[in-house]
Amino acid sequence: MSFLSANGAGGPELFSSQVGSRMSFLSMKGKGGQILSSVLVAACVACSLVAVLDIEDQRALGICIAVIAGVAFALSKLGIVQAAEQAGVHHPWAVRCIIVAAFAGVLLVLRENNFALLMSATILIYATVCLGLTIQTGFTGLFNFAGAAFLGTGGYTAAMLANVTWLPDIIVILSGGLIAAALGTILILPVLRTRGHYAALATLAFGILFYGFLEANELLGGPQGLKVPGITILGWDFANEPTLGGISFSFYANYVVLIGAIFAVFMIFTRFVERSWIGIWLDAVRLDETAASVFGLRVSLWKSFAFTTGNFLAGVMGAVYAKMTAFIAPANFTFGDSLTLVSIVLLGGIGNRWGVLIATMIVVLLPEKLQFIQEYRLLLFSCVIIGLLFVRPGGLLARRVRVFGGQ
Amino acid sequence: MSGHAAPPAKDTSLLMASGLSVKFGGLLALNALDIEVKRGEILGLIGPNGSGKTTFFNVISGIYSASSGNVVLDGQDTTTLRPQQIAAHGLARTFQRSRLCLSLSVFDNLMLGAVRRLNSGLWYNLVRRGQLAADIGSAAKEARELLAIFNPQLADKLWQPAISLGMIDRRRLEICRALIGRPKLVLLDEPSAGMTHDETNQLMSEILEVRRGLGGLTIVMVEHEMGLIERATDRCVVLNYGKKICEGKYSQVAADPQVREAYLGKS
Amino acid sequence: MSSIAQYLLNGLMQGTIYGLVAIGFTIFFGVMNVIKFSHGDVLTFGAFGGLVATWLSIALGLPIWLELGLVILVAVAASAAIGALIARSLVLPLKDAPPLNMLLMTMMVGTAIRECIRLFFPNGTNPQKFPELLPSGGAEMSGVYLRYDGLILIVSGIAFIFAIQWIINRTRLGLAIRAVAEDGETARTMGINFTLTVAIAFAIGSMTAGFGGALFGLYYSEINYGMGLILAVIGFSAAIIGGLGNIWGAIIGGYLFAGLQTAVVATLPSLSDYKNVVAFIIVIALITWRPTGLLAERGSERV
Numbered sequence: 001m002s003f004l005s006a007n008g009a010g011g012p013e014l015f016s017s018q019v020g021s022r023m024s025f026l027s028m029k030g031k032g033g034q035i036l037s038s039v040l041v042a043a044c045v046a047c048s049l050v051a052v053l054d055i056e057d058q059r060a061l062g063i064c065i066a067v068i069a070g071v072a073f074a075l076s077k078l079g080i081v082q083a084a085e086q087a088g089v090h091h092p093w094a095v096r097c098i099i100v101a102a103f104a105g106v107l108l109v110l111r112e113n114n115f116a117l118l119m120s121a122t123i124l125i126y127a128t129v130c131l132g133l134t135i136q137t138g139f140t141g142l143f144n145f146a147g148a149a150f151l152g153t154g155g156y157t158a159a160m161l162a163n164v165t166w167l168p169d170i171i172v173i174l175s176g177g178l179i180a181a182a183l184g185t186i187l188i189l190p191v192l193r194t195r196g197h198y199a200a201l202a203t204l205a206f207g208i209l210f211y212g213f214l215e216a217n218e219l220l221g222g223p224q225g226l227k228v229p230g231i232t233i234l235g236w237d238f239a240n241e242p243t244l245g246g247i248s249f250s251f252y253a254n255y256v257v258l259i260g261a262i263f264a265v266f267m268i269f270t271r272f273v274e275r276s277w278i279g280i281w282l283d284a285v286r287l288d289e290t291a292a293s294v295f296g297l298r299v300s301l302w303k304s305f306a307f308t309t310g311n312f313l314a315g316v317m318g319a320v321y322a323k324m325t326a327f328i329a330p331a332n333f334t335f336g337d338s339l340t341l342v343s344i345v346l347l348g349g350i351g352n353r354w355g356v357l358i359a360t361m362i363v364v365l366l367p368e369k370l371q372f373i374q375e376y377r378l379l380l381f382s383c384v385i386i387g388l389l390f391v392r393p394g395g396l397l398a399r400r401v402r403v404f405g406g407q
Numbered sequence: 408m409s410g411h412a413a414p415p416a417k418d419t420s421l422l423m424a425s426g427l428s429v430k431f432g433g434l435l436a437l438n439a440l441d442i443e444v445k446r447g448e449i450l451g452l453i454g455p456n457g458s459g460k461t462t463f464f465n466v467i468s469g470i471y472s473a474s475s476g477n478v479v480l481d482g483q484d485t486t487t488l489r490p491q492q493i494a495a496h497g498l499a500r501t502f503q504r505s506r507l508c509l510s511l512s513v514f515d516n517l518m519l520g521a522v523r524r525l526n527s528g529l530w531y532n533l534v535r536r537g538q539l540a541a542d543i544g545s546a547a548k549e550a551r552e553l554l555a556i557f558n559p560q561l562a563d564k565l566w567q568p569a570i571s572l573g574m575i576d577r578r579r580l581e582i583c584r585a586l587i588g589r590p591k592l593v594l595l596d597e598p599s600a601g602m603t604h605d606e607t608n609q610l611m612s613e614i615l616e617v618r619r620g621l622g623g624l625t626i627v628m629v630e631h632e633m634g635l636i637e638r639a640t641d642r643c644v645v646l647n648y649g650k651k652i653c654e655g656k657y658s659q660v661a662a663d664p665q666v667r668e669a670y671l672g673k674s
Numbered sequence: 675m676s677s678i679a680q681y682l683l684n685g686l687m688q689g690t691i692y693g694l695v696a697i698g699f700t701i702f703f704g705v706m707n708v709i710k711f712s713h714g715d716v717l718t719f720g721a722f723g724g725l726v727a728t729w730l731s732i733a734l735g736l737p738i739w740l741e742l743g744l745v746i747l748v749a750v751a752a753s754a755a756i757g758a759l760i761a762r763s764l765v766l767p768l769k770d771a772p773p774l775n776m777l778l779m780t781m782m783v784g785t786a787i788r789e790c791i792r793l794f795f796p797n798g799t800n801p802q803k804f805p806e807l808l809p810s811g812g813a814e815m816s817g818v819y820l821r822y823d824g825l826i827l828i829v830s831g832i833a834f835i836f837a838i839q840w841i842i843n844r845t846r847l848g849l850a851i852r853a854v855a856e857d858g859e860t861a862r863t864m865g866i867n868f869t870l871t872v873a874i875a876f877a878i879g880s881m882t883a884g885f886g887g888a889l890f891g892l893y894y895s896e897i898n899y900g901m902g903l904i905l906a907v908i909g910f911s912a913a914i915i916g917g918l919g920n921i922w923g924a925i926i927g928g929y930l931f932a933g934l935q936t937a938v939v940a941t942l943p944s945l946s947d948y949k950n951v952v953a954f955i956i957v958i959a960l961i962t963w964r965p966t967g968l969l970a971e972r973g974s975e976r977v
Contacts (some may be wrong), residue, residue: 005439056742065423072760086461097528100652102742108936110589137774142683142779143774145872163755172408186958187958189962190958190961190962190965195775196773196774197703197709197773197918198914198965199962200709200777201910201911201914201961202958202961202962204907205907205911205954205958206908206954206958207955208950208954209950209951209954209955209958212948212954213948213949214946214952215947216947216951217946221626235433260731265642272532272536273532273534276532276533276538276539277522277525277526277527277532278516278527278529278532278533280511280515280518280519280521281522281527283508283510283511283515284508284515286509287508287510287511288506290470290490290506291502291506291508291519292519292522293469293489293490293494293500294469294470294490294493294494294500295466295499295519295520295522295523295584295588296490296491296495296522296523296588297519298491299491308829308922309783331652331927335903335907336785339778339781339782339785342774342778343778343779343782346774346775349472350774353416363612373736375792375793376789377785378785378789379785379789379790379793381785382722382782382789383782383786384781385778385779386779386782386786388784389642389771389775389778389779390767390768393771393772393775399512401510401512401567402511402512402515402567403566404540404566
């Protein structure tokens, strides 16, 4: 396998950290430097997000995006991005506080902008689904081209359970995940095969089957889709506008906070999985399952764990998405959507949780905002991914070697 | 981490392969092999290229299935068992072609060898983080000690990716990975491949030292370096075209005309 | 009775097309361990090439039989060209990359081809009419009506399959391809030009798609930019069911899939919208039960 394979950790990279630390005049290695770097990175991401969401004028937007790209490149070359990542590894609680602060800041600034809040919520939803895909593909090396189908399963579960009015929404959302996980077990046997293309075909076939079934089936709304009620948690109806200290937010803010919380939980979950014995087993399954089995690793068990967990995440987010948009239809869950999810995982840097978030922002926002490329967005997207696979297969943020504790 | 309890030595034979044959399509890779590995010995497995030595290792570790015959490991019939089950009976091995997870750290690679000693429960790994951290600490300590026997500098590289190691250190890592699970039987497949004479001697001394420390481990070693075989092994088995053609001490085997013919051809 | 014959004819036609697509998949996998998912869109490309050929023929006032020949020729040539180009410039450079990267790349290439057709072909988003170039009408045989064009297409499709099969199994070129499929390194040391052989293998595999595209257009009189995707998934399924790397397996897989679809439509007409659903459920069941395919899988990978 070449140095630049998608799992590259210690190999040479385009944005070399060695060069960065030599160039940087701030000492980025110490705790202070790492915390400062993460503040800087969080602030830049937050500002970029707000800017891209707010700006309407296409030319200004284009300039803005170019500036963002330039800043990102500079931060990378100066080693600041790497230091921020290190902060995430070694000082998780500080980083979490910083992120919550940035999140709150963004929410405050965008509090009246319905579109922006809806987009933010969508980004977080897709990012969470891609976390699940990261566990499946990034850690364990499983192919899953039915991500959108599992997302849709969660949504349709929420739609169906709407008739059961006494069921609290939290249970409905969890059920979305459970049904998706259960449905995934149908595919488990091909997925457990050593050769990836069986899983590829099984999930592909499942995705198409799922879409075909929904289109044809009138009971589940057919191509027109179904209406889905919004979320009510502990008596608080999410259609209400929340106020905090006299400041009022759009009702979408309810969803953004909820989804943000779910995303945070699953980010921590993914981190715990990766930084545990299980994380090593999943990587071993991906890298050399024959050798792993010889030492006693239960390869099928861990593949099943990864596959089921990932599908659960997709189902949960599907239920939330359906309830948020108050509607569900098969057209949102095609093979193309599944392919987009896989592309996000690869774009972000396969196996890197933070990369997933950044990549999701890019993939969800740019096509929406850059109106002038609307017609060509799918063509451009495919060309960008092809280019990525040649030039930077490791993705935007390479996955780092796992170093436990503070050693 | 839990270790193995020493099994009561009921008989002297740790591994017994009887009538073991392996067929690949039309090719008979192993031909009715009868090989016995005595408890506590170091057995050399030699023979020209393609004589079936690695195939033998692959069969007894469960990667290939036997076409006929059987394998008994420490009193258990392991012929049809899966690799994981065979590992549970105390078998570990290295591979002829280096099979480390290069993008993972030295520590990660080592821990793969110890998978059966570690707690893989979900609750423990995801919730009991404090306990996990403590166990990782003690595992790292044990890992460093094991690596240090082979190369003190290697112990310092515990958190480096395996790809950053030189070839010899990678071999050492593979051997440590096989040993860290505290196996009863270790299969070493050409441990000295690509090394100089001195490096080979050094490696063997390190292996013997670890073996002493672990209280007499049983080793089967495939090798091409005859000096190593002569020095380190108690007995040898010679294979040719999948058949056993000779066995005994190295001096006996080296003098055997059939063995000479297998290596050098008819004169 | 006549409806059964109609179903049978339809099924055979579909099966021939699926088989042609599946042959391509199986060749690509056999030679380079690659699932080239852009194969379906290469078929579409060929079909559209054939369409352009008809426009050209009409503009030049060519007789129908010449027009027909040109359509087939251009469809096959266009597919072969783009298939070989993809192999040479995109697949070969990525051959040591992780399989996921390769698979994703071919999927994206397929998307790109599809979008280019949709965006840049005149009126690309809408289905395009394909001319009637074969004799219309049919024959009555014991109360069963058989379309002439269907029969001609099925026979020529099968003939093409046999031609491909002959090339692979009975020519020196085919021997080179099989050698590369068996063991690329060794083939190289034997003096076989690896890159050229791979490119030719991909061209041959893509030719079958082009021919399939022409058949599709001639039979259904209509093509559209998105037809490649479902054909790719079906072809891929057929190739896996038959055992990847096995040409006969691919052909059998193609007819099997068509058979499944036809069975659903014929026996449960109310469920005809679900024909793909049922067929794919059975595909998943089949690869669960017999993962290496009905006939053996043959790839160039060492365990």
